[in-house]
């Protein structure tokens with residue numbers, strides 16, 4: 001059995017080598033090592049803390065030790081400095097436990113760096129003179145892009161926002177009788193409340209609530225699905241918006257859900273079942289290809305919650321900022337466009353599409369929709385909604401309602 005700190009180093013090594021997401025690595029290592037609840041929480045705090053503050057931690061390491069480091073020693077120092085300077089754990093535990101993580105030849109080095117860090121804590125923690133992308137640990141290309149799009153001050157606010165822990169918010173399920181005891185939070189939209197204690201697993205298991213950020217509601221509010229309207233949720237897994245659509249319609253009986261990823265469909269089906277939703281159909285379909293014949297002209301309303309860069313949810317998906325590249329955004333824009341093209345023939349005459357992302361990049365949002373509408377005179381852009389994390393205090397989201405003529 002590994003200590004949470006040792007498990008954190010293993011996770012960071014695996015994360016750096018592969019393509020696995022931090023969340024799934026944490027889950028896998030916590031179960032494999034049979035960690036207690038407090039150790040699991042510490043593991044989570046260290047891994048998330050290191051990934052969120054990776055660039056700043058490396059800056060501190062550079063200040064505290066000149067010269068090259070092997071990858072494992074660097075990860076051990078990141079884990080150590082994260083405990084000391086980010087999580088503010090007691091010095092003796094952070095130093096001693098971090099030194100123990102190293103093999104004999106590097107223990108002296110780790111000890112020296114950790115002690116130097118403890119001695120110069122207040123100097124290190126004053127990040128006011130650092131470039132904002134270092135102080136807030138984001139890649140330069142993302143910071144520069146946001147400066148162009150939102151301005152310098154807003155770009156810094158956005159990066160600071162991305163490094164603050166996200167609240168856990170639940171949506172009450174009106175389709176479940178057990179939800180009658182749940183009440184909306186005062187500062188949140190109707191139907192949502194914040195969970196600030198232990199996660200109420202019984203309410204989740206019974207389908208009374210679903211954990212989701214209020215920003216996810218915008219696209220479904222724009223879609224405004226009515227009872228008996230046939231609705232397609234084309235990129236539906238794991239089912240958060242399918243739930244909101246069924247809740248709005250009062251039933252899942254008019255809802256078709258699809259997703260291209262076969263591995264995500266079981267989770268979608270489980271979520272729908274737990275949330276007391278029996279969908280009309282759940283199917284595997286890749287919307288970069290033409291739709292099956294049976295769906296042509298079949299739907300009153302279509303939600304396209306397309307795959308995107310996720311730049312609106314970086315506070316929750318802490319590793320995305322280090323994985324994402326400009327070329328990925330270009331590829332995603334092309335995929336999103338193909339999904340739009342292939343979904344359009346599936347509308348009934350006069351039907352509507354809501355295109356939605358959790359990106360805050362203009363190319364994936366406004367520019368994508370302007371280009372699509374420009375090429376399809378039968379579509380009219382009726383309304384857009386955008387949530388910006390630093391402005392609205394929620395996850396970022398974009399939704400555009402496209403109406404077609406009869």
Ligand SMILES: C[S@@+](CC[C@H](N)C(=O)[O-])C[C@H]1O[C@@H](n2cnc3c(N)ncnc32)[C@H](O)[C@@H]1O
Nearest residue numbers: 235236237238239240241260261286287288305
């Ligand atoms: C943003 S997520 C959807 C989240 C979901 N709507 C919810 O609220 O829980 C995007 C989804 O699109 C799926 N996807 C990616 N490419 C697709 C494609 N070409 N056709 C259909 N689905 C696709 C992914 O597997 C993923 O489940």
